[in-house]
Amino acid sequence: xxDLIAVAYPDVDTAVTVRDRLIDMxxxxxxxxxxxxxxxxxxxxxxxxxxxxxxxxxxxLWGGVWGGLLGMLFFAPLVGAAVGAAGAAGGSMTDVGVDDxxxxxxxxxxxxxxxxxxxxxxxxxxxxxxxxxxEYGGEVMQTSLSNEAETHLRETLEAAKxxxxxx
Numbered sequence: 001x002x003d004l005i006a007v008a009y010p011d012v013d014t015a016v017t018v019r020d021r022l023i024d025m026x027x028x029x030x031x032x033x034x035x036x037x038x039x040x041x042x043x044x045x046x047x048x049x050x051x052x053x054x055x056x057x058x059x060x061l062w063g064g065v066w067g068g069l070l071g072m073l074f075f076a077p078l079v080g081a082a083v084g085a086a087g088a089a090g091g092s093m094t095d096v097g098v099d100d101x102x103x104x105x106x107x108x109x110x111x112x113x114x115x116x117x118x119x120x121x122x123x124x125x126x127x128x129x130x131x132x133x134x135e136y137g138g139e140v141m142q143t144s145l146s147n148e149a150e151t152h153l154r155e156t157l158e159a160a161k162x163x164x165x166x167x
Contacts, residue, residue, distance in 0.1 A: 002034045003145050004098065005119045005153070006106055007138040012040040015115035016050065018136050022119065022129070023052070030128050034120035035097025039107035041114050047107045049100060106141060116141060126152075134160035 009015040015038045025031050038050040098118045107116055117138070130153065138157050143150045 003121045003143065005121060005143045005145065006116050006141040007119075007157070008110060008114060008116050008141050009136065009138050010115075011113055012038060012050070012115040014136055014138075015040075015117040018133050018138070019052075019117055021133055025129055025132065031124045032122040034122050035118070036120070037098055037103060037118045039103045039110075039116045039118065041107050041110040041112055043112045045112060047104050049103060049107075051097075109141075130156050135163075136160075 007015075007018070009018070019036050019038055022031060022033065022036060026033055036052055040048045040050065042048060097120050103116070103118055106118075110116060126149075134156050137160055140150065140154050140157065143153070145153065
């Protein structure tokens with residue numbers, strides 16, 4: 001089961017930096033993410049989603065692979081092209097990870113210029129991950145964590161703010 005965590009940052013650059021650090025930690029097997037997206041509230045009040053998954057690209061890729069195999073097996077390249085196009089169309093209609101409308105709803109609560117990092121965490125080694133992102137601060141907006149785990153996350157981020165504030 002995955003946990004949803006939404007952390008607000010003062011700007012999109014900070015949120016993207018934290019997201020990228022988490023993706024790097026995923027490569028090192030410290031965390032497994034089902035999704036990671038940044039929602040930005042622009043100065044004009046518009047909401048912009050910065051997602052890392054492209055379901056259309058994934059659908060087209062798998063459609064192309066299967067289409068190519070079918071085309072080779074049956075000597076019908078047009079069938080292969082049709083399967084690839086169907087994969088792309090199916091991918092564009094699939095919404096994986098955190099729900100876009102939910103992210104927009106939470107993002108609307110931000111001050112202009114702010115951003116929220118949404119994480120769908122499948123597994124994590126908290127004592128190895130949290131210290132590496134705590135320096136960026138952030139305010140926990142919403143989670144599906146247990147009360148104890150959410151309190152620990154909030155306290156760690158708050159303590160990091162105190163340590164990293166200029167004197």
